[in-house]
Amino acid sequence: MRGNFLSFVKKESLHILRDKRTMLVVMLIPVVLMILFGFAISTEVNNINVAVVVSERTDGISDAVERLAQNDYFTFKGYISEDDIDPWLRSGKVGAVVVFASDFDRRKEQAAQGIDTKPIIQLIVDASNVNTAGSATAYLQSVLLGSASQQAMFETRMLFNPQMKSAYNFVPGIMGLIFILVCAMMTSVSIVREKEVGTMEVLLVSPVRPVKIIFAKMIPYFAISCIVLVTILLLARYLLGVPMTGGVWGIFSLSLLYLMLSLALGLLVSTIATTQMAALLISAMVMMMPILMLSGMLFPIENLPKFFRVVSNIVPARWYIDAVRKMMIQGLPIVAVWRNCVILLAMTVAILGVSLKKFNDKLE
Amino acid sequence: MGAIEIDSLSKSYGNVRALDSVSFTVERGELFGLIGPDGAGKTTLFRLLTTLLNADEGSAKVDGFDIRADYLAIRSRVGYMPGRFSLYPDLTVEENLNFFAALFGVTVDESYDLIAPIYKQIEPFRKRRAGKLSGGMKQKLALSCALIHRPSVLFLDEPTTGVDAVSRSEFWDMLAGLKERGITILVSTPYMDEASRCDRIALCNEGHILGIDTPEGIVRGFDKRLYGISARNMFALLERARRVEGVEECYPFGEKHHLVASEEFDIERFKAEFSDVEDFEIVSVAPTIEDMFIKLMKR
Amino acid sequence: MSDIVISVRDLTKRFGDFTAVDRISFDVHRGEIFGFLGANGAGKTTAMRMLCGLSYPTSGSGSVAGYDVRTEGEKIKRHIGYMSQRFSLYNDLTVGENMRLFAGIYGLGAKQTEERTVELLDRLNFSSERNTLVGSLPLGWKQKLSFAIATIHRPEVVFLDEPTGGVDPVTRRQFWELIYEAAEAGTTIFVTTHYMDEAEYCSRVSIMVDGEVRALDTPARLKQQFSAESMDEVFSTLARGAQRGE
Numbered sequence: 001m002r003g004n005f006l007s008f009v010k011k012e013s014l015h016i017l018r019d020k021r022t023m024l025v026v027m028l029i030p031v032v033l034m035i036l037f038g039f040a041i042s043t044e045v046n047n048i049n050v051a052v053v054v055s056e057r058t059d060g061i062s063d064a065v066e067r068l069a070q071n072d073y074f075t076f077k078g079y080i081s082e083d084d085i086d087p088w089l090r091s092g093k094v095g096a097v098v099v100f101a102s103d104f105d106r107r108k109e110q111a112a113q114g115i116d117t118k119p120i121i122q123l124i125v126d127a128s129n130v131n132t133a134g135s136a137t138a139y140l141q142s143v144l145l146g147s148a149s150q151q152a153m154f155e156t157r158m159l160f161n162p163q164m165k166s167a168y169n170f171v172p173g174i175m176g177l178i179f180i181l182v183c184a185m186m187t188s189v190s191i192v193r194e195k196e197v198g199t200m201e202v203l204l205v206s207p208v209r210p211v212k213i214i215f216a217k218m219i220p221y222f223a224i225s226c227i228v229l230v231t232i233l234l235l236a237r238y239l240l241g242v243p244m245t246g247g248v249w250g251i252f253s254l255s256l257l258y259l260m261l262s263l264a265l266g267l268l269v270s271t272i273a274t275t276q277m278a279a280l281l282i283s284a285m286v287m288m289m290p291i292l293m294l295s296g297m298l299f300p301i302e303n304l305p306k307f308f309r310v311v312s313n314i315v316p317a318r319w320y321i322d323a324v325r326k327m328m329i330q331g332l333p334i335v336a337v338w339r340n341c342v343i344l345l346a347m348t349v350a351i352l353g354v355s356l357k358k359f360n361d362k363l364e
Numbered sequence: 365m366g367a368i369e370i371d372s373l374s375k376s377y378g379n380v381r382a383l384d385s386v387s388f389t390v391e392r393g394e395l396f397g398l399i400g401p402d403g404a405g406k407t408t409l410f411r412l413l414t415t416l417l418n419a420d421e422g423s424a425k426v427d428g429f430d431i432r433a434d435y436l437a438i439r440s441r442v443g444y445m446p447g448r449f450s451l452y453p454d455l456t457v458e459e460n461l462n463f464f465a466a467l468f469g470v471t472v473d474e475s476y477d478l479i480a481p482i483y484k485q486i487e488p489f490r491k492r493r494a495g496k497l498s499g500g501m502k503q504k505l506a507l508s509c510a511l512i513h514r515p516s517v518l519f520l521d522e523p524t525t526g527v528d529a530v531s532r533s534e535f536w537d538m539l540a541g542l543k544e545r546g547i548t549i550l551v552s553t554p555y556m557d558e559a560s561r562c563d564r565i566a567l568c569n570e571g572h573i574l575g576i577d578t579p580e581g582i583v584r585g586f587d588k589r590l591y592g593i594s595a596r597n598m599f600a601l602l603e604r605a606r607r608v609e610g611v612e613e614c615y616p617f618g619e620k621h622h623l624v625a626s627e628e629f630d631i632e633r634f635k636a637e638f639s640d641v642e643d644f645e646i647v648s649v650a651p652t653i654e655d656m657f658i659k660l661m662k663r
Numbered sequence: 664m665s666d667i668v669i670s671v672r673d674l675t676k677r678f679g680d681f682t683a684v685d686r687i688s689f690d691v692h693r694g695e696i697f698g699f700l701g702a703n704g705a706g707k708t709t710a711m712r713m714l715c716g717l718s719y720p721t722s723g724s725g726s727v728a729g730y731d732v733r734t735e736g737e738k739i740k741r742h743i744g745y746m747s748q749r750f751s752l753y754n755d756l757t758v759g760e761n762m763r764l765f766a767g768i769y770g771l772g773a774k775q776t777e778e779r780t781v782e783l784l785d786r787l788n789f790s791s792e793r794n795t796l797v798g799s800l801p802l803g804w805k806q807k808l809s810f811a812i813a814t815i816h817r818p819e820v821v822f823l824d825e826p827t828g829g830v831d832p833v834t835r836r837q838f839w840e841l842i843y844e845a846a847e848a849g850t851t852i853f854v855t856t857h858y859m860d861e862a863e864y865c866s867r868v869s870i871m872v873d874g875e876v877r878a879l880d881t882p883a884r885l886k887q888q889f890s891a892e893s894m895d896e897v898f899s900t901l902a903r904g905a906q907r908g909e
Contacts, residue, residue: 201446527857528857
């Protein structure tokens with residue numbers, strides 16, 4: 001019977017290959033998302049024009065301004081008077097203005113000695129783009145204060161992403177999203193299509209167990225997802241320069257597990273939905289929304305209200321994205337995320353079990 | 365032992381009784397027709413017999429196997445063509461056939477002699493996508509696919525619906541050929557005129573069987589006198605004829621209206637009464653399956 | 664106004680190098696029941712679409728209810744009724760709501776809508792079902808109802824695309840009586856069907872083969888011309904010569 005299993009796989013691959021438009025979309029979406037997030041978002045702190053207001057150019061201030069001028073992300077536009085601050089910001093000539101206190105040097109010295117006082121620097125930032133303003137503010141502080149007091153002032157979160165390149169954070173998020181899209185949505189739609197067209201009736205009235213046909217269905221989608229996975233990893237490494245010091249193989253193996261989980265989810269959806277439209281809606285609403293909102297992709301989980309923090313525990317993407325982040329950006333090895341791996345594995349087994357049990361070889 | 369033995373099968377969907385205690389037997393090698401409109405329960409009966417649904421009550425055997433207990437055995441023995449076009453429109457004719465062969469663990473060559481009379485007609489288009497075939501050719505492909513594993517019983521649910529009269533007639537010729545090969549065929553159709561192509565038929569409506577017999581036997585059951593009447597203005601004739609005493613029933617039937625006469629009906633008096641009608645004609649006609657169906661439905 | 668409601672001259676539709684409808688010409692008179700037959704793929708649907716103002720002819724001319732099929736498609740749509748087997752009514756609306764909806768689509772005022780609704784329901788013996796969901800009605804009723812709704816704006820012509828598919832023989836006849844009645848009242852009926860006995864009910868029948876109208880006459884004369892017993896035979900004789908499928 002192995003011969004006919006292969007012919008089922010072949011038939012399924014033909015469906016996919018013949019539907020060139022869907023195929024193109026599936027292959028292009030990850031690339032487009034990567035480029036979009038990678039560039040559009042990573043340049044958010046790029047090329048911010050900064051002007052400086054001082055009463056007296058002391059050595060400390062000169063040092064700070066020097067560091068600012070040399071930084072790639074800021075363009076030093078010169079010293080201006082206090083009266084110019086408002087018109088310069090308004091006209092968009094600068095995105096931020098740095099105002100140094102007159103006793104800046106003395107206070108900085110005190111801070112270095114551990115006396116509890118902060119250098120008086122006022123940052124006036126064009127906050128029309130909240131994200132840019134926030135990142136710029138944080139980054140400006142670190143640049144201006146220099147290495148001495150930096151550690152005392154900033155939390156460790158920045159350590160792993162000193163340049164604040166947010167694309168790093170998005171790569172795991174995109175992966176968590178894309179694989180659900182390709183695997184779960186596409187397999188569920190393709191199974192439900194057979195119900196809708198009526199071919200499922202003929203398949204059921206045959207000696208082959210439907211489970212076999214369904215596994216044959218998953219294989220081509222698994223293969224496509226693997227290609228997408230490799231594409232994403234290559235783009236992340238060579239286009240966005242994500243370090244991946246934790247080892248590519250760890251990320252790859254974990255992603256394979258996540259792929260299987262997504263396929264199982266697709267199968268589960270197909271047992272519930274009776275029309276392709278319903279399958280799409282369930283995939284979009286029940287799976288995509290939690291990934292966007294509750295997986296830490298857009299909003300850090302720590303910042304969520306308690307209720308959603310608890311709910312986020314059952315979102316598989318949360319564990320996947322968290323683990324990939326740790327491996328990709330913090331450079332941890334796969335053993336460091338063993339807990340995530342176990343949770344994902346358990347979820348896969350559970351979902352697969354439920355959907356196989358629910359999958360009926362009758363029409364009712 | 366019959367090829368299909370049905371014993372008081374019932375099936376409901378919610379409040380709707382789709383099939384109400386249906387019983388009949390189809391003999392081996394018989395071409396048996398289920399004749400009835402939409403909602404008669406034909407599709408439900410097919411799905412029960414092909415083990416796609418579970419019956420609420422009653423039992424049935426297909427090729428000697430119980431539809432509930434031995435459903436897996438049945439699935440490898442029957443060929444099924446559902447009412448909807450149930451092939452893959454994005455696969456070619458050849459790919460569809462090969463897939464269904466693989467599904468049943470056979471090769472196309474093994475069954476080629478059986479499907480050849482049908483498949484040969486579409487073989488020139490084997491590289492064409494199934495979705496691009498004409499209605500008649502789709503039916504031929506679907507039938508070839510249903511036959512690929514040499515089933516002993518063939519279930520065809522409304523194979524000729526929406527197909528033009530010529531293709532329909534060709535399709536029945538093919539079924540006659542399959543019957544020659546000893547395959548038992550249960551086929552449903554909403555077209556009454558196709559009944560004469562079956563060995564026996566069951567007339568069904570709203571989940572009930574109205575009558576089972578050979579087409580000739582069914583017609584013999586029509587125990588009333590039947591006339592065909594026509595005139596220049598057919599609609600006026602219809603309305604007027606209905607008001608005449610002794611006219612039990614009058615309904616359009618092709619070029620004539622059929623008039624079902626009761627005991628009191630007097631043809632000479634009727635002729636006299638309608639003598640003023642332009643081009644009026646009345647002749648005695650032989651009842652058809654459809655007349656019988658109408659009679660059974662009204663009862 | 665003339666007696667000719669549909670007039671078609673050399674109407675042609677090409678898709679690329681495929682000629683779906685090939686120079687068809689005919690006239691349909693007021694109050695006629697015009698049967699439009701053809702094998703699958705003969706070009707019936709394409710021709711009907713052009714007549715309903717849904718598709719532009721490649722060449723040739725035609726007028727429906729006095730409007731040009733090439734330039735006045737929108738006006739044609741307002742003056743015809745259309746009913747097909749597939750899409751007829753909204754199952755999740757009641758009988759009355761469906762009527763109001765279609766009356767609204769054809770621009771009837773509130774008073775007129777109410778009048779026509781009452782009148783149609785009355786004629787169908789259906790007044791008690793006004794608040795019933797269409798989805799819960801038997802198929803035969805739905806078909807009758809959609810015919811009634813297709814005529815709610817009193818169109819000059821009604822196009823019926825296989826209106827009786829799958830309907831039981833009793834309801835099918837009741838349906839044809841509605842058609843007779845409408846024709847008697849002066850509405851022109853343009854109908855396609857796969858039931859050959861229904862072809863006999865038509866005043867005149869045209870049979871399309873391979874995009875051309877191959878025969879057009881009264882059923883009686885057609886049978887005479889092809890020395891056939893029934894319309895089924897006439898149709899088969901013509902359609903067997905068909906070169907193309909769907």
